[in-house]
Amino acid sequence: MYKGPSIQIENITQRYKSAQEDSLSNVTLQINEGDVYGLLGPNGAGKTTLISILCGIIPPSYGNVNYYIGGKKIDEQERRSLLGFVPQEYAFYQELTPKQNLDYFGAMYNLSRAELSVRIDELLEELGLTKVANKEVSTFSGGMKRRVNLAIGLIHNPVILFLDEPTVGVDVQSKNAIIKYLEEINRTGTTIVYTSHHMSEAEEFCNRIALIDHGKVVAEGGMSELLEKNSASSLQDLFIKLTGEEYRD
Amino acid sequence: MFKVFSSIRKEFLLLVSDKVGLALMFVMPLLLVFIITIIQDSAYKIVNENEIPMLVVNHDEGSGGEKLLNLLSNSRLFKIDTFNSLPESALKKELLARGKMIALFIPPNFTSGLESNTGEISHMMMRDMGLETDSSDVNTEKMPVLSFYHDPVLQENYSASVRGVVDSYLGMIEKTMMIERIYADMDIASKSITLSEKMASNRVKINQIVATNSNSVAVPNSTQHNVPAWTIFAMFFMVVSLGSNIVKERINGSFLRLKTMPTSFMLVMLSKMAVYVVVAILQVALTFSIGVWILPKIGLPELTIPTNFPAFATVVLISSLAAVSYALLIGSWAKTQEQANGFGAISIIIFGAIGGILVPAFVMPEYMQFASKFSPLHWCLEGFYILFLKGGSWHELRSVVLFLGVFILICQLCTYIKLRIEKII
Numbered sequence: 167m168y169k170g171p172s173i174q175i176e177n178i179t180q181r182y183k184s185a186q187e188d189s190l191s192n193v194t195l196q197i198n199e200g201d202v203y204g205l206l207g208p209n210g211a212g213k214t215t216l217i218s219i220l221c222g223i224i225p226p227s228y229g230n231v232n233y234y235i236g237g238k239k240i241d242e243q244e245r246r247s248l249l250g251f252v253p254q255e256y257a258f259y260q261e262l263t264p265k266q267n268l269d270y271f272g273a274m275y276n277l278s279r280a281e282l283s284v285r286i287d288e289l290l291e292e293l294g295l296t297k298v299a300n301k302e303v304s305t306f307s308g309g310m311k312r313r314v315n316l317a318i319g320l321i322h323n324p325v326i327l328f329l330d331e332p333t334v335g336v337d338v339q340s341k342n343a344i345i346k347y348l349e350e351i352n353r354t355g356t357t358i359v360y361t362s363h364h365m366s367e368a369e370e371f372c373n374r375i376a377l378i379d380h381g382k383v384v385a386e387g388g389m390s391e392l393l394e395k396n397s398a399s400s401l402q403d404l405f406i407k408l409t410g411e412e413y414r415d
Numbered sequence: 416m417f418k419v420f421s422s423i424r425k426e427f428l429l430l431v432s433d434k435v436g437l438a439l440m441f442v443m444p445l446l447l448v449f450i451i452t453i454i455q456d457s458a459y460k461i462v463n464e465n466e467i468p469m470l471v472v473n474h475d476e477g478s479g480g481e482k483l484l485n486l487l488s489n490s491r492l493f494k495i496d497t498f499n500s501l502p503e504s505a506l507k508k509e510l511l512a513r514g515k516m517i518a519l520f521i522p523p524n525f526t527s528g529l530e531s532n533t534g535e536i537s538h539m540m541m542r543d544m545g546l547e548t549d550s551s552d553v554n555t556e557k558m559p560v561l562s563f564y565h566d567p568v569l570q571e572n573y574s575a576s577v578r579g580v581v582d583s584y585l586g587m588i589e590k591t592m593m594i595e596r597i598y599a600d601m602d603i604a605s606k607s608i609t610l611s612e613k614m615a616s617n618r619v620k621i622n623q624i625v626a627t628n629s630n631s632v633a634v635p636n637s638t639q640h641n642v643p644a645w646t647i648f649a650m651f652f653m654v655v656s657l658g659s660n661i662v663k664e665r666i667n668g669s670f671l672r673l674k675t676m677p678t679s680f681m682l683v684m685l686s687k688m689a690v691y692v693v694v695a696i697l698q699v700a701l702t703f704s705i706g707v708w709i710l711p712k713i714g715l716p717e718l719t720i721p722t723n724f725p726a727f728a729t730v731v732l733i734s735s736l737a738a739v740s741y742a743l744l745i746g747s748w749a750k751t752q753e754q755a756n757g758f759g760a761i762s763i764i765i766f767g768a769i770g771g772i773l774v775p776a777f778v779m780p781e782y783m784q785f786a787s788k789f790s791p792l793h794w795c796l797e798g799f800y801i802l803f804l805k806g807g808s809w810h811e812l813r814s815v816v817l818f819l820g821v822f823i824l825i826c827q828l829c830t831y832i833k834l835r836i837e838k839i840i
Contacts, residue, residue, distance in 0.1 A: 221675045224838050246677040257668030259425070261432035266425070273421030274678040302432070318672075 170237050172326055172357045173197040173220065178229035180215050180381075189215045190381045193229070197374075199236075202348075202358045204372035206365075206401075208409050212381040213361040214254070217330050220359065221251045235325055247275065250324030254331040256311050257318075260304040264295050264314045267303065268321055275322035282321075289317045292347055309340025316344060320351070327351070329360045333367060345371055369401035379409045418678065422686035429660055430690060436656025440694060444649035444702050448641055452715050456637040466494040467577065470510055470518040472501045477526020479588055484521075486584040493517075506564055516569050517577055520562035528559035529589060533596040541600055561585070636716040642706035643799035644772045647792050649702070650695045650738040651766065654745050654759035657691050661746025662755045670839045680840045688739050695735030721802035726812055730798035733819045737791050740826035747833040766790040794818045 173196070180190040190212045197203045205213045218224045220231060222245065233240045235248065258267045265286060272282040290296045293313040298306065303314055316332060329348070333341045345367065352358050362368050368375065369389065377385040377392075385392055385408055389401070398404035431437065469487070473480040488495050501509055503520050510518040522528075535555065563581065565574045594610055664670050673683060706718030721727045742759070749755035767773060769783065770790030779787065787793045798815040801807050834840045 218671075223671050223674050243677060246675065249675060251672060251675040253668045253672060255668040257672040259429060259669065260667075262425070262428055266428055270421050270425040271672075271676070273418045274673060274676045276418065276677055279417055 169198055169200060171196050171232075171234050172199040172201070173359070174230075174232045174234070175216075175220070176230045176232070178216070178219060178226045178231065180212070180219065180224075181227050188227075188381050190219075190226075190378075193378075193381075193383055195376055195383065195386060197357065197359060199234075199357050200352070200355060201374050202352050202360065202372045204368045204375035205359065205361045205378060206368055206375055206405065207378035211378045211409075213378055214330060215381075216378070217328050217359065217361060221249065221328050222246065233326070247322070248325040250319040250322065250327040252316050252319035252327070252329045252332055254334065256303075256315055258303070258314060260311075261302060263298075263300045263302060264290060264317065265299045267314060268317060271318045272321040277322055285321060285323075289320060293317050294343060307337075307340075309336040312336045312340060313344065316347075324356060326357045326359070329358065331361055331363065333362065333364060341367070365400070365402040365405055375401075377405065377408055384408050419682065419686070422682050423689060426686045426690040430656065430694065433656050433660070436653075436659075439652050439655055440649055440698060441701060443652065444645045444698060445705060447645040447648065448702055448705060448710075451645065452637045452641040452710060453713075455641060456715055467492060467517065468515045469493040469495055469577075470506075470513060470515045471495050471497050471521070472503065472506055472518070473497060473499050473521045474503075474523045475521045475525040476523050477530070479526035479529050479592070480521040482588055483525075483581075483584055486587065487519075487581070490580070490584070492580060503562065506562075510564050510566070516566045517574070518564040519581065520564070522559050522561070524556065525559040525561070528556050529592055530596075531556035532558055533589070533592045536593060537596040537600050540597060546601070638706050638710055638716040638718045639803045640775055642702055642710075642718050643803070644796055646699055646702040647734060647738075647795040647799070648763065648767050648772050649698050650734060650795075651741060651763045651792060652760070653691055653694060653738055654742040654763060655756050657687065657739065657742035658746040658749065658755040658759045659752040661687070661743065662749050662752045665747070665837065665839065666751075670834075674839065680834075684743070687743070688736075691739045691742065692732070692735045695738055696731060699731050699735075719803070721807050723802065723807040726807040726809060727802055730795070730802055730807075730812065730815070733816060733823075734795040734798065736823050737795060737819045737826075740823045740830075741791065743830045744826040747830040763792075766792045769793070771796055788818075791819060791822045794822075 175193055175195040175197075178190055178193040179188055181188045193212075193216060205216060207213050215224070219226045222242070233245050233249075235244075240248065258271070262270070268286045268289065269282060272285065277285065286299075287296075290299050293316065295310065295313055295317065298310065303311060306314070312332065312335075316329075319327060319329070327348075332348075333344055336344070348358060348360075348371070360368070360372065372389060374388050375386070375392065376383050385396070385404070387395070393399075393401070393404055396404050396407055398407055471484060471487070473484060475481070484495065484497070487493050496513070496515065498509065506518055506520055561581070563574075563578055565577075598610070670680075670683075673680065703718060703720065707720065711717040745755050745759045745762075749758060767790075769786050770776070770793035771779070771787055772792055776784050776787045776793060794815050798812060798819075801811045801815065805811055831840070
């Protein structure tokens with residue numbers, strides 16, 4: 167089974183037009199197939215910028231990102247079909263039902279009517295949304311909305327999944343359901359790239375992490391390797407050691 | 416194909432979920448058409464219909480007042496209501512109380528004053544011609560003064576034209592009396608009838624021709640102004656629904672999410688445009704149906720559908736596209752839904768006011784008529800006017816298509832620039 171690179175990030179630098187400093191500076195990372203890769207860092211560290219570049223939302227000022235499936239480099243069009251993105255915002259239509267949302271976004275991923283019908287039922291069941299499948303999303307709790315947001319990113323069975331704070335602001339039940347489901351799809355081969363502020367969740371969920379601060383990678387590697395190397399008792403301890411205790415706005 | 420269908424279906428579902436937007440787009444124009452047409456109908460009738468309501472108080476002791484009254488009645492320009500027992504001092508009050516726009520007071524000395532004047536002129540004429548006359552019956556009485564009362568809301572040019580009509584009838588009476596008097600003084604009174612008839616029939620006639628490109632001689636009425644005007648207004652009011660819909664999608668990240676998918680953003684925008692163009696066409700169908708079938712049933716003028724159907728379809732389509740493009744522009748540049756709704760709605764009201772939707776542009780001062788040319792609503796309305804009132808030739812519609820075409824291009828270009836700035840496309 168291929169366990170080589172899925173995403174290769176080479177010297178990515180990003181500077182916004184009006185900014186004084188780089189949002190990302192010479193970031194070089196390799197994310198392997200089957201990884202659950204955590205992009206961690208304080209507020210304003212550059213995590214969302216990096217994930218936006220990886221998903222193709224914004225082009226980097228400098229540097230390259232290459233994607234591979236089974237060791238074969240894929241092009242832009244393939245990447246769009248094989249990649250899933252779950253943004254931090256509820257990026258869907260709250261006036262519509264979960265089914266209508268999944269139907270629309272699924273069609274945008276070029277799924278056929280027949281494929282969608284099966285996949286929508288499957289996802290709604292897996293994420294506990296079957297009972298509310300035909301209710302307007304605007305009436306849902308935060309946790310339910312997060313699950314709808316996740317379902318949309320998973321509708322086309324992505325090979326690589328990007329998650330930007332997928333569990334922010336949800337109750338323990340929803341959080342567990344989301345993490346459990348993500349672990350399940352990772353077992354079936356989906357590479358996951360994930361950002362979070364929940365250190366304990368990240369520690370449990372990720373097998374590799376990159377700690378980013380001020381747009382630079384300050385630590386990268388396997389979870390246990392990093393903890394051992396930095397004499398840290400937990401990921402939170404490591405995080406504070408490497409990024410300091412100052413407030414970040 | 417399924418992708419296109421899904422995209423259009425999504426836009427349709429978003430549209431039907433927006434109940435306020437739907438009400439603004441469909442109920443508002445119907446209410447406005449009904450209310451404003453009823454309000455404006457009487458004003459349009461004053462301008463368009465031949466019978467102007469006029470109150471006449473005839474205190475004349477001779478036959479001249481009655482002759483004037485007959486001439487005014489037979490002209491079919493006025494609907495005369497007489498109230499001869501009314502004193503002049505009470506006329507103002509009565510005019511306002513009866514809801515008349517115009518009143519005419521004929522004084523007691525109307526005939527005697529005219530007779531005195533004609534007698535004097537006839538005497539002078541006979542004397543100048545060296546003929547003998549009897550000057551014993553020439554009284555020097557002052558020329559009578561008629562009083563013309565009008566409602567203060569009546570426009571000056573309108574009251575002047577009514578005074579002109581009364582003046583011309585007075586002239587006819589004076590001329591007839593003059594001929595009769597001269598002939599009487601010359602002892603050939605029996606021949607005066609032939610001459611006065613000849614003079615009356617030999618007047619220069621004015622041939623009135625309505626300038627249209629077809630045989631249609633449609634005259635503007637309240638329905639023909641209000642039905643297209645408020646339909647256009649409602650079309651542009653889709654800025655509240657479509658504009659805020661776009662802001663929402665920009666802000667909540669749906670647009671950015673779509674950017675990560677194997678789909679073209681053009682599909683998203685074209686689906687929106689397609690759905691809202693259909694909405695605009697439905698608005699036209701609905702309000703025009705009201706104009707054709709419902710308004711006549713409540714005593715309002717019927718809307719006559721233009722006969723040049725391809726030209727009609729072009730005006731509807733280009734007006735719809737202009738409205739949709741403006742909504743896209745507002746939706747792409749507004750930072751919040753509140754901004755899109757507020758600015759969108761207010762800008763449409765301003766465009767509507769200067770564009771001749773509320774009050775037809777031809778009654779505006781010259782500089783406002785110039786300003787109206789910068790309102791897209793003006794050009795849409797102009798397109799409908801050309802269809803309704805001028806037969807709707809392609810040649811006449813050229814400027815409408817040109818202006819609206821440029822407007823659409825500018826809106827689309829500005830939308831594209833903003834979405835590029837936000838890296839959505």
